[in-house]
Structure formats: structure tokens, C-alpha cells
Amino acid sequence: MIFQFTKKLNAANGHFRLEVDAEITEGNLITLYGESGAGKTSILRMLAGLLQPERGYLKVGEEVWYSAEEKINLSPQQRKIGIVFQDYALFPNMTVRQNLEFALYKNQDKRVIAELVDLIELGDLQYRRPETLSGGQKQRVALARALVRRPKLLLLDEPLSALDKAMRDKLQNYILKLHRNFNLTTFLVSHEVKEVFKMSNEVWVLKDGKITSRSTPLSLFSQTDVSGKFKFTGEVIDVEKSDVIFIITILVANNIVKVVADEREASQLSVGDEVLVASKAFNPLIQKIN
Amino acid sequence: MSNIDWSPFALTFKLALITTVILFVISIPLAYWLSYSKSKFKPVIETLVAMPIVLPPTVLGFYILVALNPSSMIGGFMENTFGLRLVFSFEGLVFASLIYSLPFMVQPIQSGLSNLSVSLAEASSSLGKSKFTTLVKVLLPNIKPSLLTGIVLAFAHTVGEFGVVLMIGGSIPDKTRVASIAIYDEVEALNYETANAYAGVLLVVTFVILFIVYLVSDRHRRKISQ
Amino acid sequence: MTLVELKVGKYLLKSIVLETPQSAPYLKIDNTINVLFKETEVIIAKGDLTPMSLQNRINGVVSKIERGEILGRLTLDSDIGEIVSLITTSAIDQLILKKGDNVTAMVKTNEIMLSA
Numbered sequence: 001m002i003f004q005f006t007k008k009l010n011a012a013n014g015h016f017r018l019e020v021d022a023e024i025t026e027g028n029l030i031t032l033y034g035e036s037g038a039g040k041t042s043i044l045r046m047l048a049g050l051l052q053p054e055r056g057y058l059k060v061g062e063e064v065w066y067s068a069e070e071k072i073n074l075s076p077q078q079r080k081i082g083i084v085f086q087d088y089a090l091f092p093n094m095t096v097r098q099n100l101e102f103a104l105y106k107n108q109d110k111r112v113i114a115e116l117v118d119l120i121e122l123g124d125l126q127y128r129r130p131e132t133l134s135g136g137q138k139q140r141v142a143l144a145r146a147l148v149r150r151p152k153l154l155l156l157d158e159p160l161s162a163l164d165k166a167m168r169d170k171l172q173n174y175i176l177k178l179h180r181n182f183n184l185t186t187f188l189v190s191h192e193v194k195e196v197f198k199m200s201n202e203v204w205v206l207k208d209g210k211i212t213s214r215s216t217p218l219s220l221f222s223q224t225d226v227s228g229k230f231k232f233t234g235e236v237i238d239v240e241k242s243d244v245i246f247i248i249t250i251l252v253a254n255n256i257v258k259v260v261a262d263e264r265e266a267s268q269l270s271v272g273d274e275v276l277v278a279s280k281a282f283n284p285l286i287q288k289i290n
Numbered sequence: 291m292s293n294i295d296w297s298p299f300a301l302t303f304k305l306a307l308i309t310t311v312i313l314f315v316i317s318i319p320l321a322y323w324l325s326y327s328k329s330k331f332k333p334v335i336e337t338l339v340a341m342p343i344v345l346p347p348t349v350l351g352f353y354i355l356v357a358l359n360p361s362s363m364i365g366g367f368m369e370n371t372f373g374l375r376l377v378f379s380f381e382g383l384v385f386a387s388l389i390y391s392l393p394f395m396v397q398p399i400q401s402g403l404s405n406l407s408v409s410l411a412e413a414s415s416s417l418g419k420s421k422f423t424t425l426v427k428v429l430l431p432n433i434k435p436s437l438l439t440g441i442v443l444a445f446a447h448t449v450g451e452f453g454v455v456l457m458i459g460g461s462i463p464d465k466t467r468v469a470s471i472a473i474y475d476e477v478e479a480l481n482y483e484t485a486n487a488y489a490g491v492l493l494v495v496t497f498v499i500l501f502i503v504y505l506v507s508d509r510h511r512r513k514i515s516q
Numbered sequence: 517m518t519l520v521e522l523k524v525g526k527y528l529l530k531s532i533v534l535e536t537p538q539s540a541p542y543l544k545i546d547n548t549i550n551v552l553f554k555e556t557e558v559i560i561a562k563g564d565l566t567p568m569s570l571q572n573r574i575n576g577v578v579s580k581i582e583r584g585e586i587l588g589r590l591t592l593d594s595d596i597g598e599i600v601s602l603i604t605t606s607a608i609d610q611l612i613l614k615k616g617d618n619v620t621a622m623v624k625t626n627e628i629m630l631s632a
Contacts, residue, residue, distance in 0.1 A: 244583075244587050245602060262600055264600070278629070280627065
């Protein structure tokens with residue numbers, strides 16, 4: 001899959017040019033990572049045909065979906081895509097099953113719906129209306145609906161940002177399962193480092209409409225500027241003086257850690273600050289827990 | 291009461307019914323265009339559609355009269371081609387009512403469509419469905435209260451119109467003498483009893499219609515918010 | 517693993533890191549980077565040094581002593597700037613440290629971190 005897109009975009013702090021040019025191995029799960037307003041959603045919309053680039057080219061498999069030069073521009077209807085929107089976009093006037101059936105193309109074998117209902121465990125929800133579902137359930141339905149037509153590309157625009165941690169974990173597993181079962185090339189917009197690690201085999205960092213780096217999650221996130229191998233980000237929840245030193249209490253994910261600091265460091269920290277906690281790989285002790 | 295002539299009511303509801311049906315059909319594409327178009331002509335069209343709300347009915351009636359009389363271009367064309375005379379005729383009243391009640395149908399539908407999340411239509415496109423299928427199967431079923439509001443307002447407004455009808459229809463029994471005109475005529479002739487009957491019926495009918503609308507849309511709102 | 521030699525003023529400090537020049541672009545000869553170590557890892561010696569394995573040694577003069585109940589805080593003036601060491605108060609007493617003393621601050625090779 002090859003694509004090149006150029007377009008002037010409006011952002012909160014003025015205009016910038018989106019310029020991306022990438023060749024992708026089909027079957028990859030790619031995360032678009034970066035600050036909001038960097039152009040991540042715009043890239044998804046251009047892939048889907050919902051937003052037209054000024055110039056560019058898009059080829060998926062052997063099909064050209066967009067070419068400014070040859071004046072080719074397939075409509076979203078003609079592209080083999082599945083999109084999961086941030087607000088789910090389920091049709092309120094239809095039940096879960098009707099939402100899935102709506103997606104069928106003419107004369108399509110209905111067995112795909114049974115397969116998806118099975119894979120995503122929607123059996124109990126089939127005859128319910130979207131307004132009676134929880135956020136996670138809605139998202140599962142949206143995911144299933146996006147795959148009914150057996151698309152080549154799956155586009156996920158921060159699909160999990162509104163869900164709690166447990167639900168998020170579960171949905172990440174569904175997405176991974178579907179990505180493999182349906183031989184998809186998947187693009188995921190995400191802000192969450194943990195999610196990027198778990199989900200993708202390739203991560204693109206976007207800044208002001210440009211891809212500033214393309215790598216595996218591991219090499220991206222372990223290549224920041226401190227050489228410590230034992231490294232977390234967390235939030236300061238307490239700064240306390242004890243003797244001549246300070247004890248900083250930091251929340252790292254769901255764990256509380258305490259770090260000793262000199263007053264020169266402590267004076268620069270206050271409760272609520274995001275901090276990096278790092279130690280050399282030589283220092284931590286490891287003990288097996290049973 | 292028995293010797294009161296009820297034919298103005300039959301005429302009124304026939305006019306309102308025909309007007310509402312035609313308006314429903316033309317307002318859906320128009321409202322759809324107005325809510326999704328980014329054309330620079332959109333404000334112009336929006337303004338034209340909304341004009342009858344603020345314009346005195348007599349102004350509207352006057353221009354329609356000028357436009358439709360047989361010696362004008364449009365009026366002449368209609369008369370020569372279709373044998374249709376649009377002034378002082380029922381057909382003329384329908385035409386005038388369409389223009390006069392257009393905003394009452396278009397605006398609720400337009401605002402209903404605009405309030406739907408854009409992603410609904412986009413999701414439907416991504417599922418391979420045409421714009422028409424999307425409109426009929428996804429968009430319209432989700433703005434039922436707006437459709438109902440448009441239908442009722444257009445109907446009720448047509449029932450109540452007076453100025454435009456008087457200007458281009460006059461008061462020809464069974465052709466253009468609708469209820470509002472009949473009330474005026476009866477008052478002028480000092481037949482207060484008949485005027486009172488007509489006015490009372492209009493009052494009650496209008497109340498019932500609006501009451502039903504609010505009842506239904508309230509229920510819908512409660513259902514949505516559950 | 518890489519043993520990195522760092523020129524800090526007149527001193528040559530050494531740090532051992534897991535990264536290699538291939539995995540970390542900042543590991544390049546003549547590249548200027550920051551050298552970090554924790555105050556609690558700074559060892560203090562006074563007088564003649566018997567032979568020992570510690571190679572990162574910086575000479576300084578004690579400019580301030582703060583005594584806590586358990587820990588004490590020493591501030592040293594050195595050629596490469598101020599160095600703070602946190603050692604036990606009993607160690608301060610044992611070495612009979614006072615303002616103006618010449619001391620040597622030492623940091624183990626695996627305690628030095630690099631930051632680009």
C-alpha cells in the first residue's frame with residue numbers, strides 16, 4: 001500500500017500543511033501518535049475518502065483509490081474500508097443486528113454477521129437498540145459493523161478513549177483478534193503509550209502534518225533522552241521533607257512509588273507535576289513472586 | 291347552527307392537506323441541501339426560504355398576484371400551456387400557500403438534519419450506502435420529531451393564512467373562500483353567530499394539533515434521554 | 517553495553533550503559549551530553565586514598581554541612597561546580613568533617629546516567 005497526501009489544514013493555532021508519503025506492508029497495524037491537531041484524523045479521513053487531499057496518490061493492493069494526476073477519486077462507498085468513529089455512530093433507529101445487516105452489500109452472504117456476532121460476543125445484544133448499550137458495548141457493535149463488508153483497511157479514530165481501563169483492555173484484544181482473522185491493514189489513532197505498545201507493530205509520530213518518525217513502538221519509546229533502563233512516567237502526589245532530604249511520592253499507573261530527592265530537585269516539584277522516574281538498569285533488584 | 295355553511299372548512303383542509311403533502315416532498319431535498327451544502331449560494335437560498343416568516347402576507351400576496359396574473363410572463367405561460375389560471379382559483383391558492391408555508395416545513399427538517407452527528411452519514415457512506423439510501427434509511431428515521439413538527443406547522447400555518455389568500459384568491463365560494471376568509475366575511479356582514487362558530491372550530495382544531503405535536507415530541511425526547 | 521568516557525572539566529569520568537552507539541544516537545565521540553548521578557550515591561573520602569576500584573574521583577572543598585538526625589548533607593566546591601553528597605550523619609562524625617576540609621567525591625561507574 002502506497003500513499004502520498006498533501007493538503008493545507010486549519011488548526012487552532014493557524015494553518016499548516018499536511019504532507020505524508022509512506023509505503024506500508026499490508027497486514028500491519030499502524031498507530032498514528034502525536035499531539036491533537038497534528039493531522040492524525042485527517043489522514044484517516046483521506047484514506048477513507050471523506051476528505052479530499054489537494055494532491056496525492058493512494059494505492060491499496062493493486063487498486064488505485066486516489067490519484068490527483070489521473071483524476072481518480074473513489075468515493076467512500078467504493079473504497080473497501082471500515083471506520084470506527086469516536087462517537088460510535090451507531091444508527092439509533094436500528095437494533096444491533098439491523099445495524100450489522102444494514103452494512104451488507106447486495107447479495108452478500110449473511111453468514112459474515114453470524115461470524116462477527118460470535119467473534120465479538122454480541123449474541124446477547126443483538127435485539128437491543130444502541131441507546132440501551134454501554135460505551136464498551138456500543139464500541140464492539142461499531143467494530144463489528146465496520147467489518148461486515150470485509151474491508152481491506154480498518155480505520156480506528158481513538159476508538160477507546162472514552163472507555164475505562166478494563167473495557168479498554170478487552171476491546172484492544174478484540175481489535176487484535178479481528179485484525180488477524182480478517183487480514184486487515186489497520187490504522188489506529190492513539191495517545192496512550194501502553195496502547196501503542198500492545199497494539200501496533202509500527203508507530204508513526206506526527207507533528208504539524210509531517211511524519212517525524214516511523215519505527216517500532218519499542219525503539220520509539222525506549223529511545224528518549226535518558227539512558228536509564230528502569231523508567232516510568234508518573235504524577236507527583238506528595239513532596240515531604242524528611243531530615244535533610246525530601247521524599248517524593250509518585251503515582252505510576254496504579255502503583256505508588258517513593259523516591260528520595262535532594263532539595264534542589266524537590267524545590268522544582270509540586271503536586272500534580274508529570275515526572276519521569278528513572279534508574280539505571282544495574283540497580284533494581286528482582287525477586288520472583290509466587 | 292344547522293344552517294351554517296361548513297364548506298369553507300372542507301376547502302381549508304383540502305388546501306392545507308395538498309399544500310402539506312407537496313411541501314413535505316420538496317422540503318426534504320431542500321433541507322438536506324441546506325444542511326450539508328458548503329455552497330456560497332446557501333445563505334441566499336436560506337434567506338429566500340425564510341422571507342415569508344417576516345414579510346407581511348399582503349406584500350407576498352401582492353407580488354404573487356403580479357407574477358401570476360394572465361398578462362404576466364409566468365401567468366401567461368401557465369394559462370397558454372396548461373390552461374391554468376392561477377389567480378382567483380384554487381390552484382393559485384395552493385401555489386401561494388406553498389411559498390407562504392415553505393419555511394415552516396423546511397426549517398424544522400433542516401435543523402433536525404443539522405443536529406444529527408455528521409458521523410452517522412459518514413458511517414453510512416463507509417458502509418457503501420448511497421446518499422439517497424443514507425437519507426431514507428438513516429437520516430430521516432432519526433429526525434421523526436422534526437418531520438412531524440414540519441408537517442404540523444406547515445399544515446396549521448396554511449389553515450390560518452389570510453392575507454395572501456385574500457390578495458390572490460378573493461372570496462369565491464367553494465373555490466377560494468377558506469375558513470379565515472369566511473370569518474372575515476361573516477364579521478363584515480355582522481353575522482357574529484356564524485363567525486363565532488367558524489372561529490371557535492379553528493381555535494379548537496389548532497389547539498388539538500399543536501397539543502399532539504408537543505405530546506409526541508416530549509415522549510420522543512424522554513425516550514432518547516433514557 | 518558500552519563504557520562511555522566523559523570529559524568533565526579536567527576530569528575523565530566513566531559511565532557504563534546498556535545502550536550501544538547503534539541503538540542510541542547520542543553515543544557519539546565529541547557529543548556534549550548531561551551527566552547525572554544521585555546525591556545518595558556520592559561517596560566521600562578524606563586524606564590519602566588507599567587503592568580502590570572506584571575510578572570516578574573529584575576533588576573538592578567542603579563548603580557547607582547540614583546535619584540531620586540520620587542523614588547529613590555535604591556541599592562541596594569543586595573545579596566542575598557544586599557537588600552535593602548525602603551520607604549518614606555518623607559518617608560525617610567518623611571522618612570529623614568540617615567546613616574547609618579537602619575531600620574526594622566518588623561515584624561508581626554504574627551510577628552515572630547520561631541524558632542528551
